[in-house]
Structure formats: structure tokens, C-alpha cells
Amino acid sequence: xxxxxxxxxxxxxxxxxxxxxxxxxxxxxxxxxxxxxxxxxxxxxxxxxxxxxxxxxxxxxxxxxxxxxxxxxxxxxxxxxxxxxxxxxxxxxxxxxxxxxxxxxxxxxxxxxxxxxxxxxxxxxxxxxxxxxxxxxxxxxxxxxxxxxxxxxxxxxxxxxxxxxxxxxxxxxxxxxxxxxxxxxxxxxxxxxxxxxxxxxxxxxxxxxxxxxxxxxxxxxxxxxxxxxxxxxxxxxxxxxxxxxxxxxxxxxxxxxxxxxxxxxxx
Ligand code: HEC
Ligand SMILES: [Cu+2]
Numbered sequence: 001x002x003x004x005x006x007x008x009x010x011x012x013x014x015x016x017x018x019x020x021x022x023x024x025x026x027x028x029x030x031x032x033x034x035x036x037x038x039x040x041x042x043x044x045x046x047x048x049x050x051x052x053x054x055x056x057x058x059x060x061x062x063x064x065x066x067x068x069x070x071x072x073x074x075x076x077x078x079x080x081x082x083x084x085x086x087x088x089x090x091x092x093x094x095x096x097x098x099x100x101x102x103x104x105x106x107x108x109x110x111x112x113x114x115x116x117x118x119x120x121x122x123x124x125x126x127x128x129x130x131x132x133x134x135x136x137x138x139x140x141x142x143x144x145x146x147x148x149x150x151x152x153x154x155x156x157x158x159x160x161x162x163x164x165x166x167x168x169x170x171x172x173x174x175x176x177x178x179x180x181x182x183x184x185x186x187x188x189x190x191x192x193x194x195x196x197x198x199x200x201x202x203x204x205x206x207x208x209x210x211x212x213x214x215x216x217x218x219x220x221x222x223x224x225x226x227x228x229x230x231x232x233x234x235x236x237x238x239x240x241x242x243x244x245x246x247x248x249x250x251x252x253x254x255x256x257x258x259x260x261x262x263x264x265x266x267x
Contacts, residue, residue: 028120028121028123028150032113034111034113034136034142035059035079038081041059041061043059044058045057045171047168047216048102049217053086053089054087055085055086057082057083058082058172059080060172061079064172065172068172074116076118078116079114080113080115084111086109088104107140111142113135113137114133114134121133130161135153135154135157137150159233171216183214186203187203188201189210189211189262191212191215192215194260196211196261199261199263201262201264203244206244210239210240211241211242212239213235217257218234218235219233219254219257220254221234221240222254247267249264249265250264250265250266252264
């Protein structure tokens with residue numbers, strides 16, 4: 001009996017050690033300190049998040065802006081601070097807009113930081129590592145948000161390896177293009193302002209539906225129901241084609257913003 005208990009305890013101890021290893025990703029975030037002086041950095045962009053009704057500010061250490069504008073790599077020591085605010089809402093509960101049609105700042109929600117230093121990131125496996133970046137989330141009171149799952153930061157920024165994991169790199173470079181023209185036509189769905197347009201599209205069996213992302217934010221088509229399928233994550237200007245052999249109605253959502261919904265009629 002005694003031995004059995006100790007074996008059981010040893011197993012539990014092993015499991016705990018294992019889960020602490022799995023949480024190794026979490027530990028890396030400790031390297032990132034809150035940037036108390038972020039408001040002395042450069043405000044390089046703001047983002048209206050229709051899906052989660054947030055207004056976000058993007059701040060960068062000045063050397064990063066300088067480098068990005070010259071087309072040079074983002075330097076070691078860069079800190080990017082994303083400040084998340086609730087959007088102010090109108091009487092219907094929709095985000096209110098200012099004279100320029102942009103969201104307005106409401107209550108502070110928290111901060112998301114990423115910091116790059118030469119030599120960081122070597123401990124992560126290739127399928128996780130985001131170059132030399134580490135991530136950390138802070139609450140509105142500037143303390144570490146211990147409930148944030150930092151693994152998700154790595155996963156969601158990973159597809160942007162081609163732009164050094166900085167999703168808003170175009171804004172950092174100051175080359176953000178104006179509103180992309182919204183493509184239209186039979187079997188074409190344009191994604192803009194966090195909406196699929198049109199929300200219902202009809203195609204013949206086997207014919208392709210083309211999805212084009214015109215938003216600065218990435219989106220992903222995720223067909224739900226009995227025959228699920230997913231497109232790649234689409235960055236601004238990228239497109240994906242999906243086709244369905246059998247007639248029917250196929251519902252889909254955005255894999256990144258599940259409140260975005262659409263329908264494909266195959267007939
Ligand atoms: C669901 C996908 C997703 C997850 C998870 C995510 N991000 Fe991001 N992040 C984005 C997107 C998209 C942007 C561009 C701004 C926007 O659209 O809100 C962004 C922008 C940023 C920026 C501004 C620099 C840049 O890359 O554009 C920082 C800093 C940032 N995220 C930090 C974090 C941290 C810290 C975490 C984890 C706590 C995290 N992110 C998790 C999608 C994600
Ligand atoms: Cu989306």
C-alpha cells in the first residue's frame with residue numbers, strides 16, 4: 001500500500017513537472033517589462049476592431065520606426081506596445097464614430113507588448129519561435145496579466161514571419177495603403193470592415209468561391225458543419241478559393257474572429 005502511494009505521488013510529481021515544462025513558453029514573458037514611458041514613444045497607428053468593439057493604439061520605440069521607414073530590419077531593443085481600449089458605444093450598443101468615421105477611446109482594457117532582443121527565442125522549438133520576440137500582457141493597472149495565454153501570442157503572430165512577426169508592419173513603415181478597392185463579381189466574397197460581402201454567395205457544385213481580404217487585419221475562412229474546411233490565414237490583399245462538390249448550404253465563420261459569419265449556397 002505504502003509503495004503504491006509513493007508511486008502515485010511520483011506520477012503526480014512527474015505530471016506537474018511535465019506541465020511546468022509545457023508552460024515554459026509562459027516563462028519567457030517575464031523578460032518583457034511594462035514600458036512605463038510608452039507614451040513618449042511613437043504612435044504609429046490605431047486600429048478599430050469591429051469584432052471585439054475595441055479601439056487600439058500602436059506605439060513603437062523610435063529606433064524601430066526609423067529602421068522600418070528605411071526598410072531596415074527592426075532593431076534589437078524594440079518594444080511595441082499595443083494599448084487596448086473599449087470602443088465608446090452608441091445607444092444601440094454599436095461603436096460610435098468620430099468625424100473621420102473612426103472609433104473613439106473608451107475605458108482602458110489592458111496592454112499587449114512585444115519586445116525583440118538579440119539572442120532571445122533560442123529556447124523555443126521552430127514551430128513556436130517568433131524570431132527574437134517575446135510577448136507579455138498587462139492589465140489596466142500595469143501589472144502582469146497572469147491569465148493571458150502567451151502561447152496564443154506566438155501562434156497568432158507566427159504566420160507573419162515574413163514581416164518579422166509584426167502584423168502592423170505596413171503602418172510602422174508608414175506605407176499603409178489606402179482602402180483597397182473592394183473586388184466584386186460572381187462567386188467573389190470581399191472581406192472588409194470585419195464583414196463578409198456579400199454574406200451569402202451562390203455557386204454551382206465544383207465552382208470556386210474566391211475570398212479576398214481587404215482589411216489590414218488578417219482573416220481566415222472556416223467552414224463549419226459536417227464537412228469542415230479552413231483556408232490559410234489571409235493577410236491584406238491575399239485571396240483563397242474554396243469549392244464544394246455537393247449541393248447544399250455551407251455556413252462559415254472567420255477562424256480568427258468567430259463573430260464574422262457567412263453562407264455559401266451550392267446549387
Ligand atoms: C487571435 C490572434 C492574435 C493573438 C492571440 C494575439 N495577437 Fe497580437 N495582434 C493580432 C493582430 C491581428 C494585430 C494587429 C492589430 C489588430 O488588428 O488588432 C496584433 C498586433 C499586436 C501588437 C502590435 C504589433 C503588431 O504585431 O502589429 C502587439 C504588441 C501584439 N499584438 C501583442 C500580442 C500579445 C502580447 C499577445 C498575447 C498576449 C498577442 N498579441 C496575441 C493578433 C493576435
Ligand atoms: Cu476575421
